[in-house]
Amino acid sequence: MSRIKIIPLQFAGVEVLEQMLPLISARFKIETLVSTHRMDLTPFFNPVRSQYNANDIIQKMVPLVDEGDKIVGVTDLDLFIPVLSYIFGQAYLGGSVALVSGHRLVNARYGLADDPKLFSERLLKCIIHELGHAFGLKHCLLPGCVMVSTTYVEEMDQKSDQFCRSCKIQLK
Ligand SMILES: [Zn+2]
Ligand SMILES: [Zn+2]
Structure with missing residues (x-):
């Protein structure tokens, strides 16, 4: 059973x-849970950029995936490629690992001003977007679709x- x-x-x-969780689960029609896996991201810090290397983190996450599952790492740290x-x-197209x-x-x-509701809406869009890639979706050009590529938070x-x-x- 995939999760x-x-x-x-x-x-x-x-x-x-x-x-x-219920929202993500409903969107992909697949059981969704928060994992207890933990990973130290310190080794992925790039002191020149003061950011963390997303590609290296994703590589390190691959062995954590159980057959058929998709995993999404969510961090407060600043990521770069x-x-x-x-x-x-x-996320890699059709891969098993996403990072947000x-x-x-x-x-x-x-x-x-701080806006926790807006933060959580944005985070949900990011998670669904990256999972969309993991499930094989490319970027979409239709305004409003979650698979539209975004560079700025306003977008x-x-x-x-x-x-x-x-x-x-x-x-499907
Ligand atoms: Zn679309
Ligand atoms: Zn994308």
Whole structure:
């Protein structure tokens, strides 16, 4: 029986993740749980960039996957991949592992008032987007679809946490 496992990796809001489980489970029609796996991300810190290397973390997560499962690491730490200054998340198309960072989803990062509800909406969109990739979906151009590629948090706020009709069909 396949499952989605969410792994908090130096992420403070585990209860935020727990609240999302029914939503994620319903979206992918697969059991979803928060895993008790833990991993130290210290070795992935790049002192020059003051960020953590997402590709290396994903590589390290691969052995944690049980056959047929998808796992999503969620962290508060700032992630990068070598070609980009930062990323909200990363997953390999059709792979088993996804990684999401809440670091740049917090309003305080942009000098705005704290908004826990908005943070959790953004985080949910990131998790569903990266899981979408893990389930084989590419980026979508239809405005509003969760699979639209986003570089800035404002763009994140313009899309929904839902798959468009075409992405939904492909997901099946
Ligand atoms: Zn993407
Ligand atoms: Zn779509």
